[in-house]
Amino acid sequence: MAGISIEKLCKAFGPVVAVRDLDLEIAEGEFVSLLGPSGCGKTTTLRMLAGLDFPTSGSIRIGGRVVNDLPPGKRDIAMVFQSYALYPHMSVAENIAYPLRKRGVPRRERDAKVMEVARLLRLEALVDRKPRHLSGGQQQRVALGRALVREPQVFLLDEPLSNLDAKLRAHMRAELIELHRRIGKTMVYVTHDQLEAMTMSDRIAILHGGLLQQFGTPADVYERPANVFVADFIGTPSMSLFEGTLHRQGGQLEARIGSMVVPLPENHVTWSGGADGLAIRLGVRPEDVVLGDIGEPAVVKLVEPTGHENIVLLTLHGLVVTARLGADVRLRPDEAVHVGFRTAKLHIFDRDAGTRLNTDGPARVTAFRGLQSIGQR
Amino acid sequence: MRRRPGDKSIVATVATWTVVLATIFPLLWMAITSIKPQSELFRIPPAFLPESVTLEHYRTLLEDTPFLTYFGHSLVIATSTTLLVLVLGVLGAYSLVRFSYPGRERLALLVLFTYLLPSVVLVLPLYLMMVKVGVANTLFSLVIAYTTFSLPYALWLLRAFMAGTPEDLEWAALVDGASRLGAFVDIVLPQMLPGIISTAVFTFIVGWNEYFYALVLVNSDSARPLTTGVMNMLITSFNIEWSLLMAAAVMMSLPLIVIFVFLQSYLTRGFAASGIKG
Numbered sequence: 001m002a003g004i005s006i007e008k009l010c011k012a013f014g015p016v017v018a019v020r021d022l023d024l025e026i027a028e029g030e031f032v033s034l035l036g037p038s039g040c041g042k043t044t045t046l047r048m049l050a051g052l053d054f055p056t057s058g059s060i061r062i063g064g065r066v067v068n069d070l071p072p073g074k075r076d077i078a079m080v081f082q083s084y085a086l087y088p089h090m091s092v093a094e095n096i097a098y099p100l101r102k103r104g105v106p107r108r109e110r111d112a113k114v115m116e117v118a119r120l121l122r123l124e125a126l127v128d129r130k131p132r133h134l135s136g137g138q139q140q141r142v143a144l145g146r147a148l149v150r151e152p153q154v155f156l157l158d159e160p161l162s163n164l165d166a167k168l169r170a171h172m173r174a175e176l177i178e179l180h181r182r183i184g185k186t187m188v189y190v191t192h193d194q195l196e197a198m199t200m201s202d203r204i205a206i207l208h209g210g211l212l213q214q215f216g217t218p219a220d221v222y223e224r225p226a227n228v229f230v231a232d233f234i235g236t237p238s239m240s241l242f243e244g245t246l247h248r249q250g251g252q253l254e255a256r257i258g259s260m261v262v263p264l265p266e267n268h269v270t271w272s273g274g275a276d277g278l279a280i281r282l283g284v285r286p287e288d289v290v291l292g293d294i295g296e297p298a299v300v301k302l303v304e305p306t307g308h309e310n311i312v313l314l315t316l317h318g319l320v321v322t323a324r325l326g327a328d329v330r331l332r333p334d335e336a337v338h339v340g341f342r343t344a345k346l347h348i349f350d351r352d353a354g355t356r357l358n359t360d361g362p363a364r365v366t367a368f369r370g371l372q373s374i375g376q377r
Numbered sequence: 378m379r380r381r382p383g384d385k386s387i388v389a390t391v392a393t394w395t396v397v398l399a400t401i402f403p404l405l406w407m408a409i410t411s412i413k414p415q416s417e418l419f420r421i422p423p424a425f426l427p428e429s430v431t432l433e434h435y436r437t438l439l440e441d442t443p444f445l446t447y448f449g450h451s452l453v454i455a456t457s458t459t460l461l462v463l464v465l466g467v468l469g470a471y472s473l474v475r476f477s478y479p480g481r482e483r484l485a486l487l488v489l490f491t492y493l494l495p496s497v498v499l500v501l502p503l504y505l506m507m508v509k510v511g512v513a514n515t516l517f518s519l520v521i522a523y524t525t526f527s528l529p530y531a532l533w534l535l536r537a538f539m540a541g542t543p544e545d546l547e548w549a550a551l552v553d554g555a556s557r558l559g560a561f562v563d564i565v566l567p568q569m570l571p572g573i574i575s576t577a578v579f580t581f582i583v584g585w586n587e588y589f590y591a592l593v594l595v596n597s598d599s600a601r602p603l604t605t606g607v608m609n610m611l612i613t614s615f616n617i618e619w620s621l622l623m624a625a626a627v628m629m630s631l632p633l634i635v636i637f638v639f640l641q642s643y644l645t646r647g648f649a650a651s652g653i654k655g
Binding site: 079098099 | 546556568
């Protein structure tokens with residue numbers, strides 16, 4: 001087993017910089033996801049880890065050894081590709097055995113290991129089939145088998161579930177988590193699907209424009225997003241973000257969003273105050289929007305029932321706010337309601353720098369201005 | 378009057394068979410003529426089937442003429458050309474698809490442009506070059522000549538196949554511990570097999586049937602291939618040995634027929650792919 005240490009890693013393709021000054025420390029046995037939108041540099045980073053692309057500058061260590069100049073086959077890594085990259089002319093058994101064959105493992109030992117992996121992944125009945133005769137999920141398992149068979153130090157997975165349908169994806173996600181738990185090897189997983197990253201990872205590295213935005217546990221990136229990009233990117237539906245200013249009025253900290261004034265708990269932000277206020281963006285997660293008998297008047301714009309909950313778009317002082325409400329909350333478009341925010345859960349970002357200003361003290365559920373009690377309708 | 382559903386298929390079947398028979402008739406006539414006795418060849422009206430069958434023409438051709446020598450030359454020329462074109466074509470296609478360098482696309486177009494040049498334009502410069510380097514009148518000169526006009530087509534056909542081979546497969550092989558050459562041999566080449574076989578058959582046919590370059594570049598029996606050899610031997614200003622000519626034509630066709638029969642499925646896949654991806 002081995003950890004991965006990435007220092008000041010850069011990769012440029014001509015004038016385009018794909019990865020910029022990336023620093024990551026991945027511990028032994030950790031499951032880390034590289035998450036971000038298309039073109040954020042996550043696959044380029046993975047390819048550099050694999051040795052399929054070479055860094056423009058910076059260093060990569062696997063198990064303490066600098067691997068920058070090592071070819072892929074000498075890095076003791078295995079990779080599962082988005083397309084699975086199964087060799088079409090080889091049977092399942094030959095596919096799984098290929099890495100062993102390339103390392104000169106004797107035939108008898110090779111066959112035994114192939115069968116062991118096939119058993120582990122429930123592929124015994126399929127070993128003589130060609131990849132084209134397998135379903136998507138089976139192909140995915142063969143790709144995993146080929147990665148597992150030679151017991152590498154590190155597994156690299158490049159969006160391995162993206163070609164599967166939703167149901168199979170959920171199933172394979174659980175299988176991957178179970179597999180990681182069982183073998184305990186370091187895994188680096190590239191995905192643009194935040195659900196995969198949130199459910200599977202020990203830690204998530206969020207990339208945007210080649211820059212690392214945040215590296216933390218799923219709870220960290222969701223509850224304490226480091227900047228506006230992470231706040232907006234993580235969470236479905238997205239966090240509602242409003243531009244406004246931060247003030248300290250008679251000792252009371254408050255955010256002014258248009259005509260709305262949102263009182264904030266004391267010590268909610270690191271900003272110590274100033275006469276002119278501070279330009280901010282205020283973020284509120286859909287589950288932190290609550291309906292009450294009193295509060296700010298709002299109008300229901302759209303209701304999206306998902307079965308177990310309702311996603312409701314509300315117009316509040318001319319702003320659109322997304323709320324996550326229980327399935328039993330029945331609302332109709334154009335219905336007038338009163339809403340409030342769980343103020344201790346509000347996220348405050350510097351408007352210009354985009355960085356997080358919250359002090360992140362213990363979470364408290366506090367009433368919105370004027371509300372005495374907050375209850376789900 | 379209502380047409381029955383079978384009418385359409387009957388018309389299609391008759392039309393297809395007409396085309397097939399029209400295509401196959403010269404070949405049948407060739408084969409039948411080659412086993413007719415000399416006395417039956419010029420009978421009027423002609424008879425389709427022979428009254429008696431003879432293999433005398435084949436015996437004469439094989440024992441009393443240098444047919445087998447020419448056959449050997451053709452075999453060497455066509456096989457060598459095929460191997461040379463395949464090696465250069467596969468490596469060239471790999472380079473054109475997998476590596477990025479300035480002018481790559483232009484180079485590919487330039488290659489196609491050379492294919493569009495009429496061969497008559499190239500034959501004299503080629504002949505002069507062969508004389509200059511001292512290889513005129515050799516089998517080697519024909520191998521080089523045939524390679525020059527087979528290679529562009531081969532490159533384009535193989536390029537389409539190479540482009541259709543996902544790069545991920547090669548990356549996966551590298552991660553699995555293969556060298557670049559190992560990944561190429563183990564993974565890329567098997568994927569290109571239909572393209573390689575199509576190219577090989579096409580090139581072999583060119584090398585086997587070519588007449589014009591052979592006529593210009595070779596004028597001695599030591600390097601004469603079947604096409605010019607048979608013409609030289611059996612067609613003179615005064616006489617055409619039709620029976621021997623037909624027997625020779627049958628034997629010349631045999632290798633190609635054998636190749637087609639065995640590689641038919643690969644060929645169909647190969648030409649279909651080149652049409653779609655090229």
